Amino acid sequence: MKNSKNGKAAGGLGALKGTWETLRREKTVREGSRALLKVNQPDGFDCPGCAWPEPDRGAHSFEFCENGAKAVAAETTSKRVDPSFLEKYSVTDLLRKSDFWLEQQGRLTHPMILEEGSNYYRPISWDDAFNTIGKQLRALPSPDHALFYTSGRTSNEAAFLYQLLARRLGTNNLPDCSNLCHESSGVGLGESIGVGKGTVQIRDFDSADAIFVIGQNPGTNHPRMLATLQEAARRGARIICINPLKERGLVTFTHPKEFLPTLGMKGTAIATHYLQPVVGSDIALLKGMMKHLLMRDRAENKTILDWAFIHEHTSGFDDLREDLEGTSWDTIVDDTGLSQSDIEEVADIYADADASIVCWAMGITQHVHGVHNVQAIANLLLLKGNIGRPGAGACPVRGHSNVQGDRTMGIIEKPKEDFLDRLGRRFGFDPPKKHGLAAIRAIESMVNNSGQVFIGMGGNFAQATSDTEACHKGLRNCVLTVHVSTKLNRSHLVHGKTALILPCLARSEQDVQASGPQKVTVEDSMGVVHASQGHRKPPSPHLRSEPAIVAGIARAAQPNDHIGWEAMVDDYAEIRKAIEVVIPAFEGFEEKIKLPGGFPLHNSASNREWATTTGKARFIPTPSPDIRVPEGHLRLFTIRSHDQYNTTIYGLDDRYRGIKGDRMVVFLHPGDMKERLIEDGDRVDLFGIEDRGLVRRALGFRAVEYDVPRGCCAAYFPETNSLVPLWHRAHRSETPASKFIPIIIKKAGGEKT
Ligand SMILES: Nc1nc2c(c(=O)[nH]1)N[C@H]1C(S)=C(S)[C@@H](COP(=O)(O)OP(=O)(O)OC[C@H]3O[C@@H](n4cnc5c(=O)[nH]c(N)nc54)[C@H](O)[C@@H]3O)O[C@H]1N2
Ligand SMILES: Nc1nc2c(c(=O)[nH]1)N[C@H]1C(S)=C(S)[C@@H](COP(=O)(O)OP(=O)(O)OC[C@H]3O[C@@H](n4cnc5c(=O)[nH]c(N)nc54)[C@H](O)[C@@H]3O)O[C@H]1N2
Ligand SMILES: [Mo]
Numbered sequence: 153m154k155n156s157k158n159g160k161a162a163g164g165l166g167a168l169k170g171t172w173e174t175l176r177r178e179k180t181v182r183e184g185s186r187a188l189l190k191v192n193q194p195d196g197f198d199c200p201g202c203a204w205p206e207p208d209r210g211a212h213s214f215e216f217c218e219n220g221a222k223a224v225a226a227e228t229t230s231k232r233v234d235p236s237f238l239e240k241y242s243v244t245d246l247l248r249k250s251d252f253w254l255e256q257q258g259r260l261t262h263p264m265i266l267e268e269g270s271n272y273y274r275p276i277s278w279d280d281a282f283n284t285i286g287k288q289l290r291a292l293p294s295p296d297h298a299l300f301y302t303s304g305r306t307s308n309e310a311a312f313l314y315q316l317l318a319r320r321l322g323t324n325n326l327p328d329c330s331n332l333c334h335e336s337s338g339v340g341l342g343e344s345i346g347v348g349k350g351t352v353q354i355r356d357f358d359s360a361d362a363i364f365v366i367g368q369n370p371g372t373n374h375p376r377m378l379a380t381l382q383e384a385a386r387r388g389a390r391i392i393c394i395n396p397l398k399e400r401g402l403v404t405f406t407h408p409k410e411f412l413p414t415l416g417m418k419g420t421a422i423a424t425h426y427l428q429p430v431v432g433s434d435i436a437l438l439k440g441m442m443k444h445l446l447m448r449d450r451a452e453n454k455t456i457l458d459w460a461f462i463h464e465h466t467s468g469f470d471d472l473r474e475d476l477e478g479t480s481w482d483t484i485v486d487d488t489g490l491s492q493s494d495i496e497e498v499a500d501i502y503a504d505a506d507a508s509i510v511c512w513a514m515g516i517t518q519h520v521h522g523v524h525n526v527q528a529i530a531n532l533l534l535l536k537g538n539i540g541r542p543g544a545g546a547c548p549v550r551g552h553s554n555v556q557g558d559r560t561m562g563i564i565e566k567p568k569e570d571f572l573d574r575l576g577r578r579f580g581f582d583p584p585k586k587h588g589l590a591a592i593r594a595i596e597s598m599v600n601n602s603g604q605v606f607i608g609m610g611g612n613f614a615q616a617t618s619d620t621e622a623c624h625k626g627l628r629n630c631v632l633t634v635h636v637s638t639k640l641n642r643s644h645l646v647h648g649k650t651a652l653i654l655p656c657l658a659r660s661e662q663d664v665q666a667s668g669p670q671k672v673t674v675e676d677s678m679g680v681v682h683a684s685q686g687h688r689k690p691p692s693p694h695l696r697s698e699p700a701i702v703a704g705i706a707r708a709a710q711p712n713d714h715i716g717w718e719a720m721v722d723d724y725a726e727i728r729k730a731i732e733v734v735i736p737a738f739e740g741f742e743e744k745i746k747l748p749g750g751f752p753l754h755n756s757a758s759n760r761e762w763a764t765t766t767g768k769a770r771f772i773p774t775p776s777p778d779i780r781v782p783e784g785h786l787r788l789f790t791i792r793s794h795d796q797y798n799t800t801i802y803g804l805d806d807r808y809r810g811i812k813g814d815r816m817v818v819f820l821h822p823g824d825m826k827e828r829l830i831e832d833g834d835r836v837d838l839f840g841i842e843d844r845g846l847v848r849r850a851l852g853f854r855a856v857e858y859d860v861p862r863g864c865c866a867a868y869f870p871e872t873n874s875l876v877p878l879w880h881r882a883h884r885s886e887t888p889a890s891k892f893i894p895i896i897i898k899k900a901g902g903e904k905t
Contacts, residue, residue: 161400161403161404161405161406161419161420162371162378162400162401162403162404162405162406162419162808163218163371163375163378163401163405163406163407163408163419164406164408164419166807167218167375167408168218168408170218170222170794170807171218171221171222171225173803174221174222174225174226174802174803175221175225177225177256177803178225178226178228178229178230178231179229179230179231180225180228180229180230183228183230183688184221184224184225184228184229187224187227187228187660187688188221188224190660190687191220191224192206192220194748194749195685196684196685196687197659197660197684197685197686197687198553198554198659198674198682198684199217199220199223199224199553200220200223200224200227200305200553200658200659200660201217201219201220201222201223201224201553201797202219202220202373202374202376202550202551202552202553202677203304203549203550203551203552203553203554203555203556203676203677204370204374204376204377204380204549204676204677205354205676205677205678205680206354206376206676206749207354207379207380217375217376218375218408219372219373219375219794219797220375220376222795222797222802223797224660226255226639226797226800226802227259227638227658227659227660227661228660228688229258229259230258231256231257231258231259232258232259232261232691232692233257233258233259233260233261233639233640234261234262234692235261235262235264235274235275237257238264238272238273238274239272239274242271242272243266243271243272243273243645243647244271246640246645247642247645247646250801251615251641251642251799251800251801251870252801252802252803252804252815254639254640254641254642255639255640255641255800255801255802257639257640258639259638259639259655259658259691259692260637260638260639260640260653260655260692261655261691261692261694261695262275262655262692262694263275263276263277263278263281263652263653263654263655263694264276264652264653264655265280265281265284265650265651265652266647266650266651266652267650268649268650273644273651273653276652278694278696278704281652281654281704282704282705282707282708283708284632284650284652285605285607285632285634285652285705285708285709286705286707286708286709286710286711287708288604288605288631288632288650289321289605289705289709290709292604292605294322295318295321295322295323295325295584296322296323296325296586296588296602297602297603297604297605298318298321298323298325298603298604298605298606298607299325299327299589299594299597299598299603299605299606299607300314300315300317300318300323300325300326300327300607300609301326301327301328301591301594301606301607301608301609301611301613302314302326302327302328302329302558302563302608302609302610302611303328303329303552303608303609303610303611303612304328304329304330304333304550304551304552304553304554304555304556304558304610305552305553305554305610305659306554306558306609306610306698307554307557307672307673307674307684307698307699308554308557308558308560308561308672308673308674308675308681308731309672309673309699309724309727309728309731310609310672310697310698310699310702311554311557311558311561311562311563311609312561312562312727312730312731312734313699313702313703313706313717313720313727314326314563314609314698314702315561315562315563315564316562316575316579316706316715317702317705317706317709318588319567319572319575319583319584320579320581320583320706320710320713320715321709321710322584323584323588324564324565324566324567324584324586324587324588325565325588325589325594325603326562326563326564326565326588327565327588327589327590327591327593327594328555328558328559328563328564328590328591329551329552329555329591329611329616330555330558330559331590331591331592331886331887332591332616332617332887332888333514333517333550333551333552333555333887334513334517334548334550334551334555335517335522335590335882335885335886335887336516336517336518336519336522336523336525336526336882336885336887337512337516337517337526337548338559338885339523339526339884339885340522340523340524340525340526340527340530340885341526341530341546341548341757343523343527343764343765343770343772344526344527344530344531344534344764344769344770344772345530345534345539345546345757345762345764345769345770346756346757346761346762346763346764346769347755347756347757347763348559349548349556349679349755350545350546350547350548350549350677350678350679351539351540351545351546351547351755351757351758352509352544352545352546352547352678352758353678353680353752353758354380354678355542356507356509356542356543356544356545357380357381357383357384357509358383358384358543359507359542359543360384360389360505360507360508360509360543360544361389361390361505361506361507361508361543362389362390362391362392362501362502362505362507362508362509363381363384363389363390363391363392363508363509363510363511364392364393364394364502364508364509364510364511365381365391365392365393365394365395365402365423365511365512366393366394366395366434366510366511366512366515366516366529367394367395367434367512367513367514367515367516367517367525367891368395368511368512368513368514368515368516368549369395369397369399369401369402369513369791369792370401370402370549371399371400371401371402371405371794371808372399372401372792372793372794372808373513373551373792374513374549375401377511377549378401378405378407378422379407381405381422382405382407382420382422385420385421385422385424386420390424390425390501390505391422391423391424391425392423392424392425392426392427392498392501392502393422393423393425393426393427394427394429394434394437395426395427395428395515396428396429396430396431396515396789396860396861396864396866397428397791397819397858397859397860397866398426398428398859399808400808400809401422401808402422402423402426403421403422403423403426404419404420404421404422405419405420405422406419406420425497425498425501427490427494427495427498428489428490428859428860428861429488429489429490429861430487430488430489430779430787430861430862430863430864431515431779431787431789431861431864431891431892432519432521432777432779432787432891432892433487433488433489433779434515434516434525434528435521435524435525435528435774435776435777436479436483436484436487436488436776437484437488437490437495438528438529438531438532439475439476439479439484439528439774439776440481440484440488440492440495440496440499441495441498441499441502441532442472442476442499442531442532442535443476443477443479443481443484444495444496444499444500444503445457445499445502445503445535445536446473446476448500448503456503456536457535457536458535458536458537458538460537461534461536461537462534462535462537465534465537465760465762465768465769466534466768466769466770466771467766467767467768467769467770467771468766468770468771468772468773469771471771471773472531472771472772472773474773475773475774475775479776483776487776487779489861489862489863502532502536503536506543507538507541507542507543507544508533508536508538508543508544509538509543509544509545509546509547510529510532510533510538510545510546510547511547511548511549512525512526512529512547512548512549513548513549513551514551514891515789515891516529517548517882517885517887518882518887518888518889518890518891518892519777519882519889519891519892520777520880520881520882520883520889520892521774521777521882521883522882522883522885522887522889523882523883523884523885524774524775524777524883525774526548527772527774528774529546530546530769530772531771531772531774533545533546534769534771539757539758539760539769540757540758540759540760545758546757547677547678548677549677550676550677551798553659553674553676554674554675556675556676556677556679557673557674557675557681560675560735560753561731561735562575562734562735565587565588565589565590566587566588567583569585571734571735572585574733574734574735575734578730578733578734579715579730580714581715589603590886591613591617591886592617592618592878592881592886592888593886594606594626595617595619595622595623595626595878596626596878597626598625598626598627598629598630599622599625599626599629601629603626603629603630604629604630604631604632604648605630605631605632605633605634605648606627606630606632606633606634606648607633607634607635607636607705608633608634608635608636608637608643609636609698609702610636610637610638610698611643612641612642612643612798612799612800613627613643614627614641614642614643614645614646615641615642615643615799615870615873616798616799616870616873617873617888618873618876618877618878618880618881618888618890619873619874619876619877619878620870620873620874621874622877622878623646624646627643627646627647627648628646628647628648629648630647630648630649631648631649631650632648632649632650632651632652633647633648633650633651633652634651634652634654635651635652635653635654636654636656636698636701637653637654637655637656638655638656638658639800640653641799641800642799654696654701655692655694655695655696656695656696656697656698656701657686657690657695657696657697657698658686659684659686660686660687660688661686661687661688661689661690661691661695662686662687662688662689662690663686663697665697665700665721665722665723665724666721666722666723667722667723667725669685670685670697670723670724671683671684671685671724671745672684672685672724673728673741673745673750675753678752679752679753679755680749680750680751680752680753681738681744681745681750681751681752681753682745682747682749682750682751683745683746683750697721699720699721699724699727700721703717703718703720703721725742728741728742728745729741729742736754737753737754757769779892781863781894782894784896785894785895785896786820786824786863786864786865786894786895786896786897787863787864787865787892787893787894787895788818788838788864788865788866788867788872788875788892788893788894788895789864789865789866789890789891789892789893790866790867790868790869790872790873790890790891790893791866791867791868791869792868792869793805793806793809793811793815793868794806794807794808794809795807796868799870801815806868809858811856814854815868815871816852816853816854816871817853817854817855817856817867817868818836818838818853818854818855818856818865818866818867818897819856819858819860819865819866819867820855820856820857820858820860820865820897821857821858821860821861821862821863821864821865822857823862824862824863824865824897825855825857828897828898828899829899830855830897830899831855832855832856832857833854833855833856834854834855834899835852835853835854835855835899835900835901836853836854836855836897836898836899836900837849837850837851837852837853837897837898837900838850838851838853838867838872838875838895838896838897839895839896839897839898840874840875840876840877840893840894840895841875841877841880841893841894841895843877848874848875848876848877849874849875850867850871850872850874850875851900852900853867855897865895865897869890872890872893873890875893875895876888876889876890876893880893
């Protein structure tokens with residue numbers, strides 16, 4: 153098959169070239185390269201790329217990562233979106249531009265307002281901007297008409313102040329990007345093992361015998377993880393990838409650091425086994441593996457499962473066994489499209505490994521049955537006691553660099569009562585108890601005119617969520633939309649009656665407040681908290697830090713309030729003192745972040761303490777979902793290209809998948825193409841779920857023959873978000889099911905592009 157035979161190793165020279173081209177395009181070769189030397193260093197700033205931890209943070213080792221470099225280049229760009237730019241382009245002009253073009257225009261420099269009826273943003277002073285927001289917030293019939301969205305780049309300090317602002321005003325409406333991302337992991341693990349986070353540390357990868365990577369594409373999205381997998385592969389660990397699409401980064405990899413010395417050598421093979429199940433069939437596959445474990449355990453005198461662990465630490469084993477016995481191999485083979493022997497082969501590796509880690513990401517969480525997907529993984533781990541011991545555990549790999557920390561800080565629409573009690577006691581008020589709205593419900597509230605003020609702490613809500621049309625309608629219904637941003641994006645253009653852009657400092661920039669230069673803290677995917685400090689001169693003297701912006705809004709909304717916002721902004725150590733009191737596990741915060749590698753937060757499951765309803769780790773049977781689609785339909789899953797960071801489009805190539813200069817592509821199985829008389833390169837249109845008489849569509853894609861299972865196809869987000877209705881979301885976690893969208897593909901006129 154054409155594109156998948158593009159067999160070079162991931163990483164290597166391509167990664168070095170990709171970085172160089174981005175630095176050049178952003179006109180930041182000098183600045184950007186200098187900033188790169190401070191990424192993830194003990195005295196430097198946390199990489200804004202992803203949440204994968206650093207192997208040895210204390211040790212001044214230069215960790216190269218192409219996508220981290222692109223994120224830094226995007227921040228350090230010498231281009232600017234200043235008042236003269238926004239005088240030249242009206243909002244209507246900008247709406248016609250692509251997301252790629254918007255991103256290319258550079259850093260925002262001034263607070264800007266779009267007044268009711270106007271088509272142009274104009275500069276506004278910070279005081280006037282805050283007063284505009286304060287006035288609208290005060291005018292709401294109830295604080296529950298305001299929505300406070302967070303994207304996961306926000307620091308712990310900013311996130312803590314932001315949730316305090318929402319709650320002090322009286323609402324728990326704190327939708328955030330985890331609602332679109334790992335929410336299914338949080339809900340699933342919370343019920344199974346009593347903590348919604350992963351249980352491994354980076355050092356566990358040094359001693360795992362088997363590492364499963366399910367529904368994740370680290371070559372593009374967590375490139376530093378490939379270095380970890382490379383080391384594991386070299387010492388002989390088995391690496392089993394489960395992914396409908398053959399991702400090149402999981403097949404072979406050359407570390408860019410090693411490229412020059414090893415010039416001409418082949419990369420390291422990463423996957424020892426690569427299974428390509430039908431999209432959405434992971435539960436069936438995992439159940440197949442577990443059936444095989446049970447079978448072998450019976451045949452081999454109870455030596456396969458960890459019986460001591462099961463007896464001492466778990467509940468619900470009999471229910472799980474019954475569910476597995478009731479699931480036939482025929483159904484499993486039918487659902488997954490794999491053979492029983494393929495599944496048994498990887499089950500044997502798991503059975504014979506002393507310690508196994510299971511990693512996963514969006515291929516698991518973004519399904520209607522996303523929570524059960526996660527619980528099936530937990531069941532598999534628990535059967536062999538693979539939680540709470542070295543070399544083993546659950547590893548949901550987070551996306552945004554501080555998405556996990558934001559949650560720890562209280563960015564959640566359903567806060568726990570003890571958290572609210574401590575927050576109320578520390579700040580002398582009664583926080584609201586009524587649960588608030590998560591992301592998709594926030595859209596629904598804006599569509600029906602209940603949500604009236606939308607404030608985005610980072611992110612690009614208009615493009616990141618499902619049902620683009622509904623989301624845009626909702627945002628346009630608002631009386632006020634506000635975005636705290638570094639770069640221009642579509643959420644600034646799909647606006648409420650009045651709109652504000654509040655430009656903020658980025659990670660790599662120096663943040664000076666009354667008490668001097670400040671540092672902030674973040675938490676990585678493995679629950680390690682550490683400091684981050686920018687050193688670069690900000691791109692404009694008018695930028696403010698995220699904590700200062702939150703405090704500015706708070707002051708304007710409640711001018712005479714007793715909360716000491718100024719003191720906390722003057723010296724962020726004061727924010728950390730408050731965090732220490734409100735959030736358990738942060739005792740001695742200020743001292744602990746002086747440690748170069750930071751400090752790990754207590755994780756009860758890693759210590760085999762089970763904060764679940766039964767007081768034990770729970771086996772939770774997962775019914776096999778119906779993954780059939782109507783006749784003639786394909787299962788579309790939406791993915792990221794190598795040149796994007798979520799809605800931020802850095803470029804139009806997807807190097808590992810062999811795509812150049814085009815994002816409007818759909819990856820198809822040759823059999824599905826033939827059946828529809830579609831040839832590689834043909835133009836096709838995608839038609840989504842029929843929804844109250846409306847057929848959703850995404851038009852003008854190019855068909856690309858690819859190594860995906862029959863009946864499945866893939867395309868990039870956000871271009872395909874219009875195909876996902878708001879109600880097409882996971883049970884309980886409510887994450888949009890953007891990895892399983894039943895669609896019809898039709899040839900558009902048949903001409904080649
Ligand atoms: N460069 C870069 N880095 C990023 C991001 C970015 O956009 N660009 N985004 C960040 C964020 S916020 C996140 S959450 C992470 C996302 O990281 P990933 O989860 O790796 O991102 P996706 O592109 O959504 O890839 C999902 C993978 O799951 C596979 N998949 C799809 N459906 C299924 C299924 O049903 N079963 C299985 N087993 N696999 C399936 C797809 O083929 C794909 O390889 O990356 C973070 N890092
Ligand atoms: N179909 C489909 N949809 C998806 C997904 C999918 O796989 N498929 N993935 C989902 C996932 S996992 C996620 S996490 C969401 C992402 O959703 P979001 O987090 O809302 O989106 P991003 O694209 O990451 O946000 C980019 C914007 O953040 C701003 N920004 C960048 N750095 C900073 C900073 O330091 N501070 C501030 N204040 N702003 C900053 C910039 O203005 C930039 O334009 O998208 C989701 N949507
Ligand atoms: Mo994410």
